[in-house]
Amino acid sequence: MNPTGGALRGTDPLYGDGTFGATRRRKNGTPYSHEGQDYLATLGQDVVAVTAGVVSRIGFPYINNTHFKYVEITTASKVRVRHFYVDPASGIVVGAPVVAGTVIGTYQSLQSKLPGIPEHVHIEVIVGGVAVDPRQFIP
Ligand SMILES: [Zn+2]
Numbered sequence: 001m002n003p004t005g006g007a008l009r010g011t012d013p014l015y016g017d018g019t020f021g022a023t024r025r026r027k028n029g030t031p032y033s034h035e036g037q038d039y040l041a042t043l044g045q046d047v048v049a050v051t052a053g054v055v056s057r058i059g060f061p062y063i064n065n066t067h068f069k070y071v072e073i074t075t076a077s078k079v080r081v082r083h084f085y086v087d088p089a090s091g092i093v094v095g096a097p098v099v100a101g102t103v104i105g106t107y108q109s110l111q112s113k114l115p116g117i118p119e120h121v122h123i124e125v126i127v128g129g130v131a132v133d134p135r136q137f138i139p
Contacts, residue, residue, distance in 0.1 A: 001100045006040035009120045020133040035131035036124040041107045049098045084122035
């Protein structure tokens with residue numbers, strides 16, 4: 001299920017492309033791959049679980065920054081799905097079961113971290129330790 005109901009994030013001049021596998025560059029120029037798929041979001045909106053499973057982690061996307069969070073849900077078949085930039089709702093704690101569409105929290109604006117970026121939720125799907133294209137799972 002789409003986590004925000006928004007469109008796929010396309011390309012913008014400041015930050016590039018939100019598509020899974022898009023090439024990014026570190027400040028020193030080293031290329032790397034965008035390991036998630038971005039979905040446009042609006043300020044303060046609810047974010048829903050893209051799949052059923054159990055909350056397996058509340059994590060932090062950025063080193064030395066505890067404001068931004070992600071919610072990881074592990075499915076019955078051990079696929080890990082991470083929903084980035086979400087302030088978890090009450091009850092969304094490790095061990096809590098969810099179904100697809102359960103509200104897991106509120107979208108956190110990225111503007112303080114990445115000024116000018118289109119607001120979006122970043123979804124990562126990890127199968128056997130490897131990031132795969134979330135669009136396979138989110139029609
Ligand atoms: Zn992303």
